[in-house]
Amino acid sequence: MTIKVHEKLLLTGAAGGLGKALRERLKANCSVLRLSDVQPFGAAAANEEVILADLADSAAVHTMVQGVDAIVHLGGVSVEGPFGPILQANILGAYNLYEAARKSGVKRIVFASSNHVTGFYRQDQTITADHPPRPDGMYGLSKAFGEDLSRLYFDRYGIETACVRIGSSFAEPKDRRMLATWLSFDDLHRLITACLTTPVLGHSIVFGMSNNAVTWWDNSRARHIGYVPQDSSDIFREAVYARTPAPDLKDPVAQYQGGGFVVAGPFGD
Template identity: 50%
Template sequence: MKRLLITGAAGNLGKICREGLKGHADILRLSDISPMDPAGPNEEVVPCDLADRAAVHELTKDVDGIIHLGGISVEAAFDDLLQANLLGTYNLYEGARNNGKPRILFASSNHAIGFHKRTTKLDDTSTQRPDSLYGVTKCYGEALASYYYDKFDVETVSLRIGSCFEKPLNRRMLSTWMSPRDFVSLMKAVFDAPMTGHLVMYGVSDNTSKWWSNDHADFLGWKPQDSSEKYRADVEAAFEPEDRHDKAVIYQGGPFAANGHFED
């Protein structure tokens, strides 16, 4: 690729992509509403508010691919989510549609399916069951991605990301963890593939106790290399056993499913 746009570049996943995807495109165009480090070699730093449609139109010009990480990544008030996650995602897709239809990696979330029980194995055909207003916005993003593919042939991989950190931070993450290395290798596979259509995937490493299947996406040729299993002994020693009656344990969304309505 000549130019790859990364929105939300100031965040955790954005920084992982900024470092891990050096050289995978001639130029990385990095954007966020928050401060970012100055542009390095083969980088462009372009601050942008995703709620500003005209600015997003300019941001999406002359790019061959988009990793859309921008927006609010936690539960929040609806009015805040409306601007960042709903309007912002719409503006991004309109920008892509009007600027050459680059392929998009949409950062969805496990919270789009968080009210499924842990005892249920999910795949791309599993019903959306959001566990929060934040999760609802990710369901919207997936629906928007589907619409823009069917209507306008804008390809998207909607990635329901689990927990991407250097190592699992609690017992739940033994199932939801995705290593930064696996995340970066998947980004490369997504943009190297001849075609994707609108593909729903789960962002998870090859954990022993995982709840999600990506068998339907084998055509990408991506195989996760890491597993949370090597951290299991340390995590189990650091955290008390889980209470099977706790909603945060029953449901895949964890605390997001157990918590009350954010605006109450």
């Protein structure tokens, strides 16, 4: 059972893949779900509000945040690419969101960080939230900035944040790498629910993964959140092996946790 501890919840990035997966699920967490994205994505349904906002527009973000009790922040650029759009959406956008939260009195945020904050650790390593960031590109760098920004706003203003380093959240794993990084949609909702409802969140870094047998991430630093994944990539392992070739261990894509992001670019194009 999901306990409603917030009257009005804001979900940014509602038109994206994970936003669509969470739209119905998050209604169990609140009485009113406010949805936001930069582009039109349809009318509000029952118990919903829809607000269009560019994260780089400070005034629009302040309007978007006003009156909500907590925020699930998925908005922004979610892939590797040129620095300009990432700067506007992920760096300036994150600053605008936290400033709006501060001014509006919002005290809890679930920030969609990424496994690409640590993408240059090797796949033969197991890391914890205490390991220093090793971003694998401009996207990962922007998420590392967001984690540091949220730490500042916790230390200075008491805004609690869970930085959820999302692995690969899809209906099922697409390749062998995702057997380690996969996060089911239902486990994503369980993780966000835990972040919203744990009595004391503080500033926490959590790896967003299901209960996969193979993993590169130790989530023990986040036990106070109470996240218990119930799904696993293991049921897909045989099918994934059958349709994909064995990895070339000399290929950086197979060496590093960030996969294809470690060779994506060039950044300026």
